[in-house]
Amino acid sequence: MAARKPFRWHIPVFLAPAVLVYTAIMIIPLFGTLGQSLFNKGETGADFVGLANFATLFGDPRWSDAFWNALGNNLWFFVVHMLVQNPIGIALAAILSTPRLRMAAFYRTAIFIPTILSFVIVGFVWKLILSPIWGIAPGMLDAVGLKFLFAPWLGKEEYALTTLALISVWQFVGIPMMLIYAALLSIPDEVLEAAEMDGITGASQFWKIKLPLILPSIGIISILTFVGNFNAFDLIYVAQGALAGPDFSTDILGTFLYRTFFGFQLQLGDPYMGSAIAGAMFGIILIGVCIYLFGIQTRLRRYQF
Amino acid sequence: MKRTHLLALLAGTALAGPALAETTLTIESWRNDDLTIWQDTIIPAFQSQHPDIKVVFAPTAPAEYNAALNSKLAAGSAGDLITCRPFDASLQLYNDGHLADLSGLGAMANFSSVAKSAWQTDDGSATFCVPMASVIHGFIYNADAFEQLGIAVPTTRDEFFAALDKIKADGSYIPMAMGTNDQWEAATMGYNNIGPNYWKGEEGRLALIKGEQKLTDEDWVAPFRELAKWKDYLGDGFEAQTYPDSQNLFTLGRAAIYPAGSWEISGFNAQAGFKMGAFAPPVAAAGDSCYISDHTDIAIGMNAKSPNAEAAKVFLEWVGSPEFAALYANALPGFFSLNSTPVAMQDPLAQEFVSWRDKCQSTIRSTYQILSRGTPNLENETWNASANVIKGTETPEDAAKRLQDGLASWYEPQK
Numbered sequence: 049m050a051a052r053k054p055f056r057w058h059i060p061v062f063l064a065p066a067v068l069v070y071t072a073i074m075i076i077p078l079f080g081t082l083g084q085s086l087f088n089k090g091e092t093g094a095d096f097v098g099l100a101n102f103a104t105l106f107g108d109p110r111w112s113d114a115f116w117n118a119l120g121n122n123l124w125f126f127v128v129h130m131l132v133q134n135p136i137g138i139a140l141a142a143i144l145s146t147p148r149l150r151m152a153a154f155y156r157t158a159i160f161i162p163t164i165l166s167f168v169i170v171g172f173v174w175k176l177i178l179s180p181i182w183g184i185a186p187g188m189l190d191a192v193g194l195k196f197l198f199a200p201w202l203g204k205e206e207y208a209l210t211t212l213a214l215i216s217v218w219q220f221v222g223i224p225m226m227l228i229y230a231a232l233l234s235i236p237d238e239v240l241e242a243a244e245m246d247g248i249t250g251a252s253q254f255w256k257i258k259l260p261l262i263l264p265s266i267g268i269i270s271i272l273t274f275v276g277n278f279n280a281f282d283l284i285y286v287a288q289g290a291l292a293g294p295d296f297s298t299d300i301l302g303t304f305l306y307r308t309f310f311g312f313q314l315q316l317g318d319p320y321m322g323s324a325i326a327g328a329m330f331g332i333i334l335i336g337v338c339i340y341l342f343g344i345q346t347r348l349r350r351y352q353f
Numbered sequence: 354m355k356r357t358h359l360l361a362l363l364a365g366t367a368l369a370g371p372a373l374a375e376t377t378l379t380i381e382s383w384r385n386d387d388l389t390i391w392q393d394t395i396i397p398a399f400q401s402q403h404p405d406i407k408v409v410f411a412p413t414a415p416a417e418y419n420a421a422l423n424s425k426l427a428a429g430s431a432g433d434l435i436t437c438r439p440f441d442a443s444l445q446l447y448n449d450g451h452l453a454d455l456s457g458l459g460a461m462a463n464f465s466s467v468a469k470s471a472w473q474t475d476d477g478s479a480t481f482c483v484p485m486a487s488v489i490h491g492f493i494y495n496a497d498a499f500e501q502l503g504i505a506v507p508t509t510r511d512e513f514f515a516a517l518d519k520i521k522a523d524g525s526y527i528p529m530a531m532g533t534n535d536q537w538e539a540a541t542m543g544y545n546n547i548g549p550n551y552w553k554g555e556e557g558r559l560a561l562i563k564g565e566q567k568l569t570d571e572d573w574v575a576p577f578r579e580l581a582k583w584k585d586y587l588g589d590g591f592e593a594q595t596y597p598d599s600q601n602l603f604t605l606g607r608a609a610i611y612p613a614g615s616w617e618i619s620g621f622n623a624q625a626g627f628k629m630g631a632f633a634p635p636v637a638a639a640g641d642s643c644y645i646s647d648h649t650d651i652a653i654g655m656n657a658k659s660p661n662a663e664a665a666k667v668f669l670e671w672v673g674s675p676e677f678a679a680l681y682a683n684a685l686p687g688f689f690s691l692n693s694t695p696v697a698m699q700d701p702l703a704q705e706f707v708s709w710r711d712k713c714q715s716t717i718r719s720t721y722q723i724l725s726r727g728t729p730n731l732e733n734e735t736w737n738a739s740a741n742v743i744k745g746t747e748t749p750e751d752a753a754k755r756l757q758d759g760l761a762s763w764y765e766p767q768k
Binding site: 175200316 | 441533590593594725741
């Protein structure tokens with residue numbers, strides 16, 4: 049007769065600090081914000097208004113235009129990251145994991161360094177580089193005879209958002225690179241040797257053997273990019289200010305939320321509508337993550353070595 | 354050893370504090386740049402007359418001021434004197450009972466109604482802060498460049514654009530240093546700088562508030578039309594030019610004219626290596642009456658719950674006196690006293706700016722009083738509209754119509 053397993057106290061004890069801190073600074077504020085989005089300023093204090101704030105956000109053309117504009121810009125911001133940042137990150141990781149590459153550690157560090165820089169520095173440095181007055185971009189283009197290609201990118205509606213997205217890609221390309229690099233290193237040599245025995249080498253080895261093995265990592269990177277992009281705010285705020293100029297062409301959900309919640313210049317803050325926007329952002333991210341979790345991740349084939 | 358010293362020092366201050374002065378007044382402010390001026394110039398001048406009242410200037414960082422002040426007032430720990438932002442931020446404090454009504458103060462007689470309008474209830478029945486300073490808009494120019502090119506200081510719009518054309522044709526200077534990247538310059542140093550000449554200053558501004566004029570009226574669209582013409586005179590890539598870029602372009606001598614606010618004076622004096630002058634926004638025809646944006650910017654009020662109300666009123670009476678006006682205006686050139694008594698200033702550029710008060714009629718920025726109380730916010734929309742008009746991505750008429758529609762969506766008299 050086996051004795052009943054004793055309750056494993058160490059599990060709750062070890063979990064407690066993380067759970068408590070996470071609850072206090074993430075979960076309670078999150079539900080507080082969601083709750084606040086159901087209220088609005090009344091005669092004496094906050095009145096419960098149900099979903100009226102959301103009705104305003106999606107129904108009133110002034111609010112909904114700004115919201116859809118921000119959401120559209122945010123989607124484009126995400127698309128640029130998915131199409132540029134992640135493929136480049138994977139390519140860099142594939143190159144870095146080639147055993148014959150010299151100074152791999154140097155490249156790895158150099159490419160990763162922008163990731164640890166502050167947004168303020170990145171935004172400021174790039175604004176200076178691209179500045180039509182003091183920047184080195186016009187001079188460099190001039191030196192190779194391509195001056196006609198230069199435009200004040202950050203000041204033009206049609207280019208500003210893409211420029212900022214590419215700056216963000218430059219900053220964060222190190223993250224997918226590192227994650228994929230780690231995944232590539234964890235592929236056992238036996239698998240690769242077996243492939244070589246079968247005559248699969250070089251590029252076809254990457255496409256046929258390595259890529260399927262790192263697909264789960266690519267999935268994780270995609271979802272991290274998605275969450276990161278839809279919560280983005282800092283770079284736009286630093287480079288273009290809270291009004292996300294020119295003419296709101298770089299306005300994403302984060303800057304829209306900031307302007308509404310905290311107010312700007314003569315505009316006093318409106319925490320209730322701000323909470324409604326935060327609630328909508330939470331919903332969008334939740335839906336995106338759920339699509340990934342249930343639609344994609346469960347179908348990914350995993351390999352055990 | 355060190356520790357005993359420190360303890361002795363602490364004990365000393367604790368004992369000496371109450372013994373030194375009967376009343377201590379603390380000033381809340383966002384002007385932390387001015388700390389030394391208050392400590393070295395203004396407070397000693399006051400204390401030489403009132404040795405029984407001790408004054409402490411305790412500023413907060415500008416960006417945190419409103420939030421920090423609100424929570425201090427709510428908690429009852431705010432200082433006795435409160436530096437007042439113009440219009441709604443301070444009006445809200447008064448309505449919440451945090452600022453005392455100062456209408457009865459004798460020094461209030463020293464200020465005109467425009468000077469007081471930023472710190473009054475909408476009906477003007479109560480004034481709750483003593484006006485300290487305003488900033489004036491106009492154009493600062495590179496006098497050396499004007500001399501070199503043989504340009505006379507323009508007074509009419511035709512002369513203004515002729516001067517710009519001449520500078521452009523010559524090519525050694527960028528005619529005008531302004532960018533649209535940060536947007537606010539287009540509205541503040543653009544629209545609200547040249548606009549008062551079109552809408553006749555206070556007359557148009559008040560008519561707009563009463564709902565008798567609309568932003569789509571000719572007087573309000575015309576400044577946008579003039580702004581649209583500025584595009585050709587701005588530097589290459591002005592779309593991405595920021596406010597500091599413009600300041601540097603001008604002070605480095607690369608641009609000839611800078612649409613300015615008078616707050617630039619001390620910075621420009623320190624940076625620029627050439628002679629500078631200033632001219633008021635040009636009028637349509639010579640001899641037309643001119644209007645300038647003389648924007649009320651800073652004032653000081655009293656915490657309604659201050660235990661030292663009597664001493665605070667003594668201080669406020671002094672702030673309203675011509676003596677304070679002279680001290681403040683000379684310590685901070687470009688921040689002009691709102692006192693009706695003329696102040697003698699040393700700085701020639703500041704003198705030029707303030708001389709327009711005699712020739713022209715003063716008004717404040719059209720969007721600041723009442724009209725920026727709702728959503729969409731008229732001031733913020735004006736930034737965006739002015740920048741669009743200068744870039745040419747929105748026509749003056751469309752921009753004006755958009756502003757009018759936005760205002761009419763929440764402002765009763767404009768519906």
